[in-house]
Amino acid sequence: MKIALDAMGGDKAPAAVVQGGIDAARELGVSVVLVGREEDIKPCLDSSNDGKLPISVVSAPQVIAMDEQPTIALRTKSQSSIVKGLMLVKLGEADAFVSAGSTGAVGVGAYSILGCIQGVKRPAIALLYSTLTGRALFLDAGANADCRPQMLLQFAQMGSLYMQRLFGIANPRVGLLNIGEEETKGNRLIRETHRLLKDAGLNFIGNVEGKDVYRGVADVVVTDGFTGNVALKLSEGLSEAIFLSIRRALASSVATSAVSPSLLQGVLTSLIGSWDYSGLGGAYLLGIKGNVIIAHGRSDALAIKNAIGFAKQTVEQGALQALLSGAASKQ
Amino acid sequence: MKIALDAMGGDKAPAAVVQGGIDAARELGVSVVLVGREEDIKPCLDSSNDGKLPISVVSAPQVIAMDEQPTIALRTKSQSSIVKGLMLVKLGEADAFVSAGSTGAVGVGAYSILGCIQGVKRPAIALLYSTLTGRALFLDAGANADCRPQMLLQFAQMGSLYMQRLFGIANPRVGLLNIGEEETKGNRLIRETHRLLKDAGLNFIGNVEGKDVYRGVADVVVTDGFTGNVALKLSEGLSEAIFLSIRRALASSVATSAVSPSLLQGVLTSLIGSWDYSGLGGAYLLGIKGNVIIAHGRSDALAIKNAIGFAKQTVEQGALQALLSGAASKQ
Numbered sequence: 001m002k003i004a005l006d007a008m009g010g011d012k013a014p015a016a017v018v019q020g021g022i023d024a025a026r027e028l029g030v031s032v033v034l035v036g037r038e039e040d041i042k043p044c045l046d047s048s049n050d051g052k053l054p055i056s057v058v059s060a061p062q063v064i065a066m067d068e069q070p071t072i073a074l075r076t077k078s079q080s081s082i083v084k085g086l087m088l089v090k091l092g093e094a095d096a097f098v099s100a101g102s103t104g105a106v107g108v109g110a111y112s113i114l115g116c117i118q119g120v121k122r123p124a125i126a127l128l129y130s131t132l133t134g135r136a137l138f139l140d141a142g143a144n145a146d147c148r149p150q151m152l153l154q155f156a157q158m159g160s161l162y163m164q165r166l167f168g169i170a171n172p173r174v175g176l177l178n179i180g181e182e183e184t185k186g187n188r189l190i191r192e193t194h195r196l197l198k199d200a201g202l203n204f205i206g207n208v209e210g211k212d213v214y215r216g217v218a219d220v221v222v223t224d225g226f227t228g229n230v231a232l233k234l235s236e237g238l239s240e241a242i243f244l245s246i247r248r249a250l251a252s253s254v255a256t257s258a259v260s261p262s263l264l265q266g267v268l269t270s271l272i273g274s275w276d277y278s279g280l281g282g283a284y285l286l287g288i289k290g291n292v293i294i295a296h297g298r299s300d301a302l303a304i305k306n307a308i309g310f311a312k313q314t315v316e317q318g319a320l321q322a323l324l325s326g327a328a329s330k331q
Numbered sequence: 332m333k334i335a336l337d338a339m340g341g342d343k344a345p346a347a348v349v350q351g352g353i354d355a356a357r358e359l360g361v362s363v364v365l366v367g368r369e370e371d372i373k374p375c376l377d378s379s380n381d382g383k384l385p386i387s388v389v390s391a392p393q394v395i396a397m398d399e400q401p402t403i404a405l406r407t408k409s410q411s412s413i414v415k416g417l418m419l420v421k422l423g424e425a426d427a428f429v430s431a432g433s434t435g436a437v438g439v440g441a442y443s444i445l446g447c448i449q450g451v452k453r454p455a456i457a458l459l460y461s462t463l464t465g466r467a468l469f470l471d472a473g474a475n476a477d478c479r480p481q482m483l484l485q486f487a488q489m490g491s492l493y494m495q496r497l498f499g500i501a502n503p504r505v506g507l508l509n510i511g512e513e514e515t516k517g518n519r520l521i522r523e524t525h526r527l528l529k530d531a532g533l534n535f536i537g538n539v540e541g542k543d544v545y546r547g548v549a550d551v552v553v554t555d556g557f558t559g560n561v562a563l564k565l566s567e568g569l570s571e572a573i574f575l576s577i578r579r580a581l582a583s584s585v586a587t588s589a590v591s592p593s594l595l596q597g598v599l600t601s602l603i604g605s606w607d608y609s610g611l612g613g614a615y616l617l618g619i620k621g622n623v624i625i626a627h628g629r630s631d632a633l634a635i636k637n638a639i640g641f642a643k644q645t646v647e648q649g650a651l652q653a654l655l656s657g658a659a660s661k662q
Contacts, residue, residue: 132575
């Protein structure tokens with residue numbers, strides 16, 4: 001299996017990204033194609049790669065920055081790592097593309113270069129996240145700021161199929177993110193979506209509230225891309241704030257105490273890992289005719305390795321084939 | 332100063348609510364009017380009140396349950412604690428009404444019994460919350476699932492005035508909750524609101540993202556009631572999940588370690604207090620012609636006491652008068 005990796009994408013690129021690619025090639029049994037500026041990649045590669053790992057480099061001299069307007073950047077930078085990485089997938093030269101670069105550019109690029117699965121109106125960013133009881137899929141985490149009910153219905157259908165394939169859940173529980181349990185609750189978009197979901201033949205468990213998201217009551221949580229992106233970034237900010245205040249409180253307690261906090265620091269570090277992005281690998285661009293994984297912009301080598309592992313799992317489980325035939329069966 | 336307290340409202344009513352009222356009357360220098368079923372209130376009162384505290388009871392034989400449809404409940408239960416408590420404010424017999432009962436019933440009741448400040452389209456639930464650097468106001472936390480840009484503009488104006496009065500902040504920083512920093516980001520509602528806020532004469536700092544909410548970058552964070560309520564409940568659920576997993580990890584570490592975790596438990600308990608609702612007192616129903624404070628449904632005695640303290644502060648600082656004259660000056 002061959003995974004294309006955007007070596008130029010993310011805050012810690014190229015060094016940490018290349019390192020993540022090397023670790024994946026060494027540990028996960030995949031070939032990694034590093035896409036990016038050769039002069040930047042080579043020094044990172046030479047220092048850690050023993051030359052025997054299944055790693056190759058595809059030259060992409062241009063870089064799309066995080067803050068560039070996606071449509072313009074994609075049009076003017078056809079030799080960028082994002083465009084060239086997506087092209088590898090389109091041409092069948094890679095099974096998946098992993099990028100920690102601009103989410104907007106990867107999303108718009110995937111939409112225009114690979115296209116949507118037949119019948120799918122818009123792709124969604126489907127984020128796998130930790131709950132108190134396991135894992136769940138949250139979508140749309142930010143691809144579509146303005147959604148229509150029919151789009152949310154498709155997100156639910158695709159998310160359900162994806163979780164079936166990825167984790168073998170026979171009948172994934174689908175919840176609609178809302179502000180109350182009753183079906184009369186919510187804004188117009190969500191009330192109308194609720195009506196569609198009731199008749200969709202899915203295992204629709206009804207509305208889930210913000211407080212339920214981390215309890216693991218649903219396998220698939222559906223929302224629009226605006227609410228979803230706010231929720232995602234809020235979770236990130238809140239967990240950081242809580243862990244930061246715990247560290248501060250620990251530091252000041254330790255100063256006046258004989259108890260060593262090493263035990264607790266260890267506990268905290270492992271918990272932070274399980275609650276933040278690095279342990280989960282990323283988000284899948286669901287609805288695109290190709291496997292595209294968006295890793296967090298702040299990904300370190302471990303997060304990149306996990307994103308590649310996530311890509312591998314997605315490919316191995318045949319998630320895309322299931323989605324393609326699911327779409328075909330509805331034609 | 333006289334604060335009317337809904338003795339029947341909340342999961343722990345009446346015992347914990349009455350206790351919170353007693354504590355407030357003893358410690359905060361306010362008179363507390365307990366509104367509710369006398370036969371339920373009296374036993375709670377007798378056991379802890381020494382008879383010298385400024386506490387009185389107003390009989391309200393009916394109770395509106397948390398899950399009742401607000402409009403119907405308000406119409407059929409004119410002798411409920413919520414209706415009678417709001418009437419005390421309307422008649423000038425109380426300076427504020429505090430309730431941990433049904434948010435919907437209190438909101439709809441306040442709107443119909445007290446009405447909105449002249450020119451205000453809709454009231455917002457304005458939640459005071461902890462940030463890493465202090466306190467900020469978050470609104471609308473759930474009163475209006477479907478908002479228009481003009482409503483969000485008014486929320487920003489009222490929130491700004493409120494924070495000026497409550498904390499003496501000369502020029503509160505107003506942020507618009509969005510999914511990116513650029514003004515072209517967001518859904519239609521938020522993009523249009525951004526345009527209005529730029530010309531509103533407020534200290535508008537632009538968009539704030541979910542990750543900024545807890546960093547204290549703004550004094551007032553404006554959003555629609557759907558996104559706001561999802562964000563509020565998500566924060567509650569996530570912080571509970573994090574603290575629960577820390578406790579679990581601690582418990583299992585302690586079982587295999589000689590280190591006593593009492594220090595850490597103490598740190599955790601105080602942190603949980605600062606991050607959850609009980610320390611902050613509640614939410615103000617901003618835009619209503621009267622002081623109405625919504626406390627959390629799970630409020631214990633401490634949370635109720637703090638909600639009364641928050642009501643006292645709001646009354647003392649003349650927040651409502653400022654809002655009323657702010658509205659008048661725009662006529």
